[in-house]
Amino acid sequence: MTDGPPDSGLSSPDALSAFLRRRSEQIAQRWADLPLFQAVFTVTRDEAVEASHAVVASLADVAAGGRLDDLEAAGFLPVRRQLIAMSGSRSRSGLSLAQVDREFGALRDAVLDMLPLDQAGQDERGGDDLRLPLATLFGTLRVVVVETMLQENQEVVLRQRQQLLEMTTPVIKLWDRLVAVPLIGMLDSARSQVVMENLLEAIVEHNATVAILDITGVPTVDSLVAQHLMKTVASARLMGAECVISGIRPAIAQTIVQLGLDLGHVTTRATLADALEWAMDQRGRRDRDPRPLG
């Protein structure tokens, strides 16, 4: 059927690999002048050329591996760090994912331009049979880059979420047997779980009899937040610590009432100072009468 080159030898991935290696220097020189490399490697041009060489070599390896569309190709591994650094640097300077992707796309065009030059002087293999594999290979590179960027973002988000959870829920010992939790940010289910655990542990650790939950830094108190607060208060009570919720701002107070939430059985105060006064009062009462009858 096809009377293509019978045994003149190279399958197109191999031919592509050979072409990339043969032209590595020229490709690297061209890439070094593209915005992508220029903007990332700002110190010297040699740096950009060297980085370009690394990418060309890696692409040649992937092509040699035979599977041009393999995102997991081992050939990508050596430049993975470099790709992360490059895409990261570009997105930090304000480029969107799509814009970074386009810059990586421009790498292909620079190589495509060289194809006719190369083949004219080269061999008898039919005209442009490298164009398709070349496009496939660079398509794979782009997907690898985008995937890496998304992965990086995902990791950053996860790290920050973890940090936020830990950062915003300290329990402070204010006085002998008196602890306080300054709550900051929205109390969703995950966070309120952390708050409750930290508080209950602190109650045990400090042998606390009074705990202040300050919600000055909580922007919105809806029914779920209120439910979490009440559960926390109830658990602390079971462990022998009386809770007071402070930092109830006027707007929050009105909202709680209209929402229909009943905080009647929970001690509340407007400010942390008021709560502290109440707490000291409670302690005084306990000291005077440590074992109330009945």
Place this chain on the structure above:
Amino acid sequence: MTSVPERAEAVRLPIRGDGDLTAVRHQVRALARELGFGLVQQTKIVTAASELARNTLLHGGGGEVEVVRLEGPSGPGLRVSFTDSGPGIPDVERALQDGFSTANGLGMGLGGAKRLVQEFGIEQAPGGGARVTIASWAVSRPAGFGA
């Protein structure tokens, strides 16, 4: 060119997870502040939006919120619509009752949200789910308006 002013400002956000609730609250608060809502009114509509966004997530299995700037005769206002593709709300009367909950909550969400805003409506969404719409105005209107 006839442009409808309230459409021009429409912001749509997805409600797919807990994290999206924060985005909804931020969006509503930012617009309410921009429109000159007082602190109490800001807090009320943000809280109502928070309740309804959570309902969209828990009962509707997620959906979408649309935040629209309104231009009323007595000043600017804010309308927030929550659309989900869940089973809808079979018994609206009952759902509005305080203490009625199918999700182990306090059962204050829907009724509470209604009390926090000046206008409130529930309808069947085109897709079969529920659409809950609330609106408030920067300048308070007489009680009972739109009830």
